[in-house]
Amino acid sequence: METGSVTTPFGRRSMTLGMLANQVMAGEIKPDQSVDKWKLFRALCEAKPLLGIGDRALAVLNALLSFYPKNELAQENGLIVFPSNIQLSLRTHGMAEQTVRRHLAALVEAGLLLRKDSPNGKRYVRRDRAGEVNEAFGFSLAPLLARAEEIEQLAAEVMAERLHFQHLRERITLCRRDIAKLIEAAVEEEIPGDWQGLYREFRDLIEGLPRSPTTAQLGLLLHELEMLRADILNRLEIRIKSTKQRGNANYIERHIQNSNPESTSEIEPSFETRRGAMAEQDKGREAETLEEGRGEAAQSRQEESRQSGGRNDGGGLKSFPLGLVLQACPEILAYGPNGVIRNWRDLMAAAVIVRSMLGVSPSAYEEAANVMGPENAATVMACILERSGHINSAGGYLRGLTRRSEKGEFAIGPMLMALLRANAPAGRKAG
Numbered sequence: 001m002e003t004g005s006v007t008t009p010f011g012r013r014s015m016t017l018g019m020l021a022n023q024v025m026a027g028e029i030k031p032d033q034s035v036d037k038w039k040l041f042r043a044l045c046e047a048k049p050l051l052g053i054g055d056r057a058l059a060v061l062n063a064l065l066s067f068y069p070k071n072e073l074a075q076e077n078g079l080i081v082f083p084s085n086i087q088l089s090l091r092t093h094g095m096a097e098q099t100v101r102r103h104l105a106a107l108v109e110a111g112l113l114l115r116k117d118s119p120n121g122k123r124y125v126r127r128d129r130a131g132e133v134n135e136a137f138g139f140s141l142a143p144l145l146a147r148a149e150e151i152e153q154l155a156a157e158v159m160a161e162r163l164h165f166q167h168l169r170e171r172i173t174l175c176r177r178d179i180a181k182l183i184e185a186a187v188e189e190e191i192p193g194d195w196q197g198l199y200r201e202f203r204d205l206i207e208g209l210p211r212s213p214t215t216a217q218l219g220l221l222l223h224e225l226e227m228l229r230a231d232i233l234n235r236l237e238i239r240i241k242s243t244k245q246r247g248n249a250n251y252i253e254r255h256i257q258n259s260n261p262e263s264t265s266e267i268e269p270s271f272e273t274r275r276g277a278m279a280e281q282d283k284g285r286e287a288e289t290l291e292e293g294r295g296e297a298a299q300s301r302q303e304e305s306r307q308s309g310g311r312n313d314g315g316g317l318k319s320f321p322l323g324l325v326l327q328a329c330p331e332i333l334a335y336g337p338n339g340v341i342r343n344w345r346d347l348m349a350a351a352v353i354v355r356s357m358l359g360v361s362p363s364a365y366e367e368a369a370n371v372m373g374p375e376n377a378a379t380v381m382a383c384i385l386e387r388s389g390h391i392n393s394a395g396g397y398l399r400g401l402t403r404r405s406e407k408g409e410f411a412i413g414p415m416l417m418a419l420l421r422a423n424a425p426a427g428r429k430a431g
Contacts, residue, residue: 046155063091082138329382351378
């Protein structure tokens with residue numbers, strides 16, 4: 001059995017106060033204290049970042065524990081194991097003996113093992129006549145038993161930190177999705193606002209995150225993304241409220257216009273109209289109100305489109321601000337007059353050059369301009385140029401989009417937003 005005396009290392013290895021402190025701590029084990037060695041080893045694997053040990057050192061410790069005959073580490077069972085380096089190498093799947101010695105030293109340095117060296121530095125055991133262990137020389141597992149509660153606490157802290165880190169990443173992912181889709185919806189609905197600036201701010205936040213961020217960096221990024229999302233939601237809510245108020249005002253105005261203050265149905269109760277005539281009159285009024293509502297809604301949409309810089313061209317297809325098109329499709333800038341595109345005329349001129357370069361026939365482009373409108377056709381050509389490496393036939397692709405546009409199945413907004421996300425880091429702007 002262990003004598004409990006303080007031992008010094010064999011050979012050239014020097015004694016340190018840290019080693020002495022570890023031996024003193026190991027001598028403070030409670031008589032009835034015990035712990036499952038494999039449960040403790042799993043806690044060690046969790047707590048390794050805080051203990052300063054690596055995977056290979058843990059593999060060596062696992063081999064040492066396999067030489068301990070009992071599952072429960074306890075003082076009464078003895079706490080010294082004495083395998084040779086050759087045996088340890090075999091149980092670590094062929095790890096070199098020099099590497100085994102290096103990791104054994106790391107475990108001693110971390111305060112997880114104690115050396116109990118023999119007079120000649122060898123590891124062996126002396127037994128009495130009954131076969132019981134009288135004295136053993138090797139590595140003492142007493143520090144593991146003495147620090148069992150500390151190790152389990154460290155493992156719990158590491159697990160909690162990992163769960164917190166994972167939770168932060170999940171919240172950041174949801175926040176990123178919300179911001180991207182809200183900005184895309186705002187651009188698609190042509191809501192006035194500096195959505196390009198907000199998107200650039202969003203991308204700057206994401207790209208500023210290191211490849212291996214810390215928990216503090218993730219927490220700061222989440223806070224900034226949540227503030228940006230709140231700002232975007234506030235702008236959209238203001239827009240929704242203003243739209244509702246305008247809709248209520250239009251309804252009240254129509255109600256007043258459609259009311260007949262001189263009707264005798266309430267002033268003269270004795271005057272009765274047949275139910276069939278009344279029903280026809282109600283249908284007529286309802287049709288009038290619906291027609292007025294449609295006219296006012298169309299006028300409101302035109303007014304909003306003028307305010308946001310967008311227009312509705314051929315086939316009801318929406319066109320987008322020139323600055324947004326150029327930010328999403330920066331490649332088209334090289335084909336503008338003197339390498340600059342200042343207005344829609346410059347973009348349409350560049351689109352004609354690109355059409356010829358990509359092998360799109362004049363008839364296909366003319367048909368697209370007639371169906372989509374000249375500005376939208378030029379925008380689509382800019383998008384095709386941006387994705388030319390992924391398109392086999394630019395002419396066939398344009399004709400397909402033209403047919404879809406005729407059926408009302410094509411919108412430019414999603415295409416622009418996809419390219420905007422891909423090209424945002426380039427930061428190229430219109431001249």
